[in-house]
Amino acid sequence: MKTFFYPRLAWDGLRKNKRMVFPYILTCICMICMFYILVFLSSPKTTELLPRGRDMTQMVMTLGCVVIAVFSLIFLYYTNSFLIRRRAAEFGLYNVLGMNKGNLCKIVTFESAITSGIALILGLVAGIILSKLAELGLVKLVGGTVTYSLRVDARCAVITVLFYLAIFALIWISSVIRVGRSSAVSLLKSEKAGEKAPKANWFLGLLGALILGTAYYIAVSIGNPIEAILWFFTAVIMVIIATYLLLIAGSVLLCRILQKNRNYYYKPAHFVSVSSMVYRMKRNGAGLASIAIIATMVLVMISSVTCMWFGTKDMLDTRFPGDIDYTIRFYNGSLLTDENRDNIRKIIADYGQEHDLKMETALDVCFAETTGYGEENRVYLGSESADVSSVTKLRDIFLISVSEYRRMTGSEITLNEGEAVAFATNCKLGNDTIELITEDRTLSLELVKADEKKMKIGDYREELVPTIKLIVPDVYAVASALGISTEDMFSPLTFTWRYCFNVENYQGSMMDCANTIRKEVEGIADTQPEMAANFVVISEERETEGAEYTSANGSMFFIGIVLSAVFILAAVLIIYYKQISEGYEDSKRFEVMRKVGMTGKEIKKSINSQLLAVFFLPLIFAGLHLAFAYPMIAKLLMLFGIYNKGLFMTTTLISFAVFAAFYIVIYKVTSNTYYNIVSEAKNA
Amino acid sequence: MSLLDVKNLKKIYKTRFGGQEVEALRDVNFAVEEGEFVAIMGESGSGKTTLLNILAALDKATAGRVVLKDMDLSGISEKEIATFRRDNLGFVFQEFNLLDTFSIEDNIYLPLVLAGNNYKSMRARLMPIAEKLGITEILKKYPYEVSGGQKQRAAVARALITDPKILLADEPTGALDSKASDELLKLFGEVNAQGQTILMVTHSAKAASCAGRVLFIKDGEVFHQIYRGDNTNETFYQKITETLTLLSKGGNR
Numbered sequence: 039m040k041t042f043f044y045p046r047l048a049w050d051g052l053r054k055n056k057r058m059v060f061p062y063i064l065t066c067i068c069m070i071c072m073f074y075i076l077v078f079l080s081s082p083k084t085t086e087l088l089p090r091g092r093d094m095t096q097m098v099m100t101l102g103c104v105v106i107a108v109f110s111l112i113f114l115y116y117t118n119s120f121l122i123r124r125r126a127a128e129f130g131l132y133n134v135l136g137m138n139k140g141n142l143c144k145i146v147t148f149e150s151a152i153t154s155g156i157a158l159i160l161g162l163v164a165g166i167i168l169s170k171l172a173e174l175g176l177v178k179l180v181g182g183t184v185t186y187s188l189r190v191d192a193r194c195a196v197i198t199v200l201f202y203l204a205i206f207a208l209i210w211i212s213s214v215i216r217v218g219r220s221s222a223v224s225l226l227k228s229e230k231a232g233e234k235a236p237k238a239n240w241f242l243g244l245l246g247a248l249i250l251g252t253a254y255y256i257a258v259s260i261g262n263p264i265e266a267i268l269w270f271f272t273a274v275i276m277v278i279i280a281t282y283l284l285l286i287a288g289s290v291l292l293c294r295i296l297q298k299n300r301n302y303y304y305k306p307a308h309f310v311s312v313s314s315m316v317y318r319m320k321r322n323g324a325g326l327a328s329i330a331i332i333a334t335m336v337l338v339m340i341s342s343v344t345c346m347w348f349g350t351k352d353m354l355d356t357r358f359p360g361d362i363d364y365t366i367r368f369y370n371g372s373l374l375t376d377e378n379r380d381n382i383r384k385i386i387a388d389y390g391q392e393h394d395l396k397m398e399t400a401l402d403v404c405f406a407e408t409t410g411y412g413e414e415n416r417v418y419l420g421s422e423s424a425d426v427s428s429v430t431k432l433r434d435i436f437l438i439s440v441s442e443y444r445r446m447t448g449s450e451i452t453l454n455e456g457e458a459v460a461f462a463t464n465c466k467l468g469n470d471t472i473e474l475i476t477e478d479r480t481l482s483l484e485l486v487k488a489d490e491k492k493m494k495i496g497d498y499r500e501e502l503v504p505t506i507k508l509i510v511p512d513v514y515a516v517a518s519a520l521g522i523s524t525e526d527m528f529s530p531l532t533f534t535w536r537y538c539f540n541v542e543n544y545q546g547s548m549m550d551c552a553n554t555i556r557k558e559v560e561g562i563a564d565t566q567p568e569m570a571a572n573f574v575v576i577s578e579e580r581e582t583e584g585a586e587y588t589s590a591n592g593s594m595f596f597i598g599i600v601l602s603a604v605f606i607l608a609a610v611l612i613i614y615y616k617q618i619s620e621g622y623e624d625s626k627r628f629e630v631m632r633k634v635g636m637t638g639k640e641i642k643k644s645i646n647s648q649l650l651a652v653f654f655l656p657l658i659f660a661g662l663h664l665a666f667a668y669p670m671i672a673k674l675l676m677l678f679g680i681y682n683k684g685l686f687m688t689t690t691l692i693s694f695a696v697f698a699a700f701y702i703v704i705y706k707v708t709s710n711t712y713y714n715i716v717s718e719a720k721n722a
Numbered sequence: 723m724s725l726l727d728v729k730n731l732k733k734i735y736k737t738r739f740g741g742q743e744v745e746a747l748r749d750v751n752f753a754v755e756e757g758e759f760v761a762i763m764g765e766s767g768s769g770k771t772t773l774l775n776i777l778a779a780l781d782k783a784t785a786g787r788v789v790l791k792d793m794d795l796s797g798i799s800e801k802e803i804a805t806f807r808r809d810n811l812g813f814v815f816q817e818f819n820l821l822d823t824f825s826i827e828d829n830i831y832l833p834l835v836l837a838g839n840n841y842k843s844m845r846a847r848l849m850p851i852a853e854k855l856g857i858t859e860i861l862k863k864y865p866y867e868v869s870g871g872q873k874q875r876a877a878v879a880r881a882l883i884t885d886p887k888i889l890l891a892d893e894p895t896g897a898l899d900s901k902a903s904d905e906l907l908k909l910f911g912e913v914n915a916q917g918q919t920i921l922m923v924t925h926s927a928k929a930a931s932c933a934g935r936v937l938f939i940k941d942g943e944v945f946h947q948i949y950r951g952d953n954t955n956e957t958f959y960q961k962i963t964e965t966l967t968l969l970s971k972g973g974n975r
Contacts (some may be wrong), residue, residue: 235825235868300841302833303840304835305836307837309828309831309832313823317823471946509901627821627823630819630821631821633813633819634813634819636804637803637804637805
């Protein structure tokens with residue numbers, strides 16, 4: 039039986055520690071399963087099933103794989119070192135009973151082999167089974183044809199097995215080193231060493247508060263999406279640093295300040311709780327901060343990907359006002375006349391009648407656009423003179439004639455020469471006058487209040503970048519007052535006509551339709567030679583391009599859910615292990631408190647309040663972070679075409695509510711384990 | 723009327739699966755007068771720790787009565803027991819049982835804080851006791867920073883600060899070196915001289931020789947008792963060791 043001695047000892051060791059080993063194996067299984075699924079989804083054989091956006095999906099899934107890979111490596115390594123440390127006393131005992139380092143390493147090796155083997159086999163099986171489900175989900179989401187046969191991709195399985203074998207090997211080596219280095223006495227004693235009283239670190243605590251305040255301020259004061267991109271990562275890193283500082287140093291500092299306040303501290307309800315919290319926070323600050331960060335990450339991810347997914351239709355409606363969207367640019371501005379517009383409309387309508395199409399105009403608006411940079415109410419036109427050092431000063435300017443405005447909005451407004459109505463998005467504009475400045479001229483326009491009837495020109499830029507829409511009596515007059523030629527191809531002012539319409543009954547793809555009609559429109563040059571080479575039709579069409587967006591958003595939604603699941607799992611495990619180690623620590627203290635005259639009820643109450651505080655701190659931090667990140671993320675989502683703030687608010691609130699509910703369930707389950715440990719120790 | 727009256731005390735432990743019964747205390751009778759310093763001696767397994775646990779209301783007797791100043795311990799409800807313990811009893815343990823999350827000062831305040839006292843009154847109570855026990859200097863320190871003897875003196879301070887009717891000590895010198903033991907016993911003598919009733923469980927004859935009376939427990943019964951009378955510590959010590967030898971030989975009363 040000697041040959042089975044070590045395997046049996048290893049197996050017994052695992053079984054005796056099942057409270058700690060079991061969740062670890064479960065996590066390994068889940069990570070392997072998720073990894074296989076993502077490798078599987080990113081493989082060409084799966085993306086073939088998708089109608090469109092294969093490259094996009096493949097890229098997103100591969101990215102997801104990389105994230106899970108890095109995360110598994112760090113997280114499993116960290117968890118395992120925790121397990122080995124907790125079992126130091128057990129190994130110390132074996133050592134005292136006469137096992138040498140070599141024997142101990144043998145046990146560790148067998149244990150590693152057993153856990154890795156179980157995790158790999160079960161993880162792979164679960165991955166293969168669930169990969170079908172994932173494939174179905176993804177294909178359904180993006181809108182492809184579904185097949186129901188189970189498929190095993192050997193290449194993906196091999197990649198998964200090799201990768202996790204490497205991770206497990208690394209973990210095994212580190213455990214062997216850890217066990218090999220320690221001595222019997224130190225192993226046995228390690229738990230008894232007195233713990234130093236944590237000192238309040240004013241500097242780090244205040245620094246944390248300061249950094250967090252700054253990060254929050256940045257997030258809240260961001261003016262537009264472009265700024266949001268620039269500052270987002272800075273803010274994220276600041277928040278991460280601040281969370282760690284606050285939970286590690288700030289919490290100890292807070293407890294110490296509370297202890298200084300004698301009237302508060304020397305109360306039965308606070309006395310034990312506050313003084314134990316100091317130690318608890320010192321031990322757990324880093325873990326809690328990690329949980330807070332993971333929770334924030336999950337919340338941000340879930341709320342934005344769901345918002346993007348459910349906002350896809352809205353986004354397409356904004357991005358593509360009609361089935362077919364033409365942006366017709368006139369290099370010679372004087373050609374953008376009502377007559378020419380009528381001619382083009384007629385060409386399109388005629389084509390529709392000929393081919394029995396049902397057409398309906400969705401958007402029909404013309405304007406002159408240019409770029410400039412602005413300081414409050416002074417706007418410098420022409421990009422040559424622009425102060426490019428400051429992105430935030432860039433302005434897109436749209437000049438719209440008042441007749442067009444009246445036609446579009448039904449407003450009754452009339453404007454005299456030198457008057458204008460201005461609408462600014464993403465930038466500030468005063469109420470009195472606006473000055474348009476070119477190299478040699480300045481035009482001052484008196485601002486008249488319109489009755490707040492904003493108009494849409496169906497251009498995605500109008501929400502993204504700082505934009506000023508100016509309604510003027512006569513666009514050409516403004517141009518000439520500024521000395522800008524309107525008949526020059528190189529004029530900074532571009533005359534644009536957006537003509538978007540819906541089409542029904544077309545036999546064939548919308549893309550064909552859009553191209554055919556575009557050719558018809560371009561044919562106008564045959565009868566009107568002056569149009570030739572002086573205008574261009576840029577055609578966009580909702581069906582094809584929209585599908586790309588749908589597929590991209592679908593993949594993001596999918597990967598968001600998968601990654602969130604992995605991160606939540608990790609957070610749960612951290613929480614669980616924290617509760618266990620707390621339980622062992624507290625069971626000793628519990629007994630002393632009982633002996634010095636605390637009732638079981640008092641002890642339970644005090645421990646409960648500490649557990650609650652420790653447990654819900656991360657959730658509170660995550661909630662705060664999310665609340666302050668909200669405006670910034672809302673702006674970032676605009677870059678993806680999501681302007682529906684209500685939708686994002688809804689997904690954020692739902693995500694938080696669901697997460698909080700889940701968190702409370704985890705709390706209930708893990709605190710049960712905690713109480714079991716504490717009461718077990720009492721009975722022993 | 724004695725301060726503490728123990729009558730026909732009996733304690734039977736059952737093993738978990740109900741099989742074997744172990745009789746820890748068979749029939750214990752004794753009384754402690756106010757201001758007495760009583761030591762209880764006996765070998766390991768004689769039942770002295772069980773007895774102390776019952777006196778401390780940490781454990782319930784199977785039969786018999788414990789009456790502390792007109793209060794029957796068995797008649798106190800589970801809810802009141804912690805308060806009763808806090809108000810009437812002081813404890814000193816072998817393992818000190820100081821909480822490592824508190825400074826020495828806060829450890830001593832613990833029972834008073836639980837009783838709802840404010841800082842000022844606690845401080846006023848602490849200072850003379852700390853002075854007497856010689857721990858004024860270390861009040862702001864933490865348990866891991868001070869020696870075993872100092873820890874035990876802090877534990878004594880915690881036991882005395884509530885002004886208990888009786889001080890219960892369980893092997894108070896068990897974890898101390900001989901110098902610290904001597905100091906602690908001297909301290910007990912002084913505290914007792916000022917009127918504090920003390921009941922101490924020990925198996926050190928040296929420790930017992932500081933008491934005014936020694937009870938010997940064997941097989942769950944009070945087997946014998948001797949009074950110090952006019953004896954000095956040394957002659958009393960002699961008497962105690964003689965009794966112990968007799969006891970271990972299995973002699974009769």
